[in-house]
Amino acid sequence: MSAMALRSLNLPGIGTKYEIETDKGDTIAVFFTKTGTIQMYTLQKDSQTPSAAVMTPVEARRLGNILTGAIIEADQESVEIAFSALADLRITIHTYFIPKSITGRTIEDLQIRAKTGATIIAVCRHDKNIINPPPTFAFETGDAALVIGESDQIKKFEREIMVE
Template sequence: MNVLETDLPGIGRKFHITTRGGDKLVVIIHDDGRRELYHFEYDEPDDSISMISMDDDEARIVAAIVGGMTYVPKALEKVDMAFDELIIEWYKIAGSNKAVGKSIGELDVRQNSGATIIAVIEKNHSKHVSPGPNFVIPTDAILVVVGEREQQNLFKRILMDGSGNIDESSGI
């Protein structure tokens, strides 16, 4: 598979994908979250034969389906076993989250939830892969977190509570 990525100033980013089988797909991700997918003819690579437009939520659902998160084909079961019960979640951080302005270490994320923040994408599109304990959670960022279902639930509580100390009796 061949993937070419191009910035589209004022619009977003374009991904030109050619599969091993020769299919051509163009995906445009708009800055406002919309996605457009174009499929092209084999014989006429400049003629689009179909187009789909999706909002951000729809695109994430389709990505989960295509990525095998809702159904794992039999041939991929061995790969799935390597990940076992791990799930990757994306959390949009609102100003109301009490974790905003606190560091990962201050929240003691790993100790209190078992989950791991593997990336942070800020509003200005700057990316932080494997942020360390001194990284401060910014508002309007997206946190990419890996962990088992219960660990993800505990992590959500940390985001809401902001203390890093989970009190099971409080219902938080």
């Protein structure tokens, strides 16, 4: 079977078009228009009229995150990046809001890396970002932590650290 065909095209005045034909013969087209919106069309095999959805960039990014298969919850986001050149290495970056249970505890003390393998790469506190927090960094309620790791490590982090 042929692999999915991805076609990209720059249309003058409109923007960029990406089109994928799936193995089952359906077609999906995405347009990044110059007006700043993103339009996604799906066309079922043997059908004439596509259906369309118009999205803002933020909505499109959300949809993209869902499609990559990353874990998504209502107010927490995650992005999964697949590096096909590195034997399909899939790295997930996930945001978590720090619960009361671990407020006041440090990264060292929670043994995050030893227990889960995931790493905290940034914490957002009162709209300020602390990049690469040291092991002595203590969490506060309301902090948003950005955790990076393989998908299994992230799941472990969620099970073992977030509910402690």
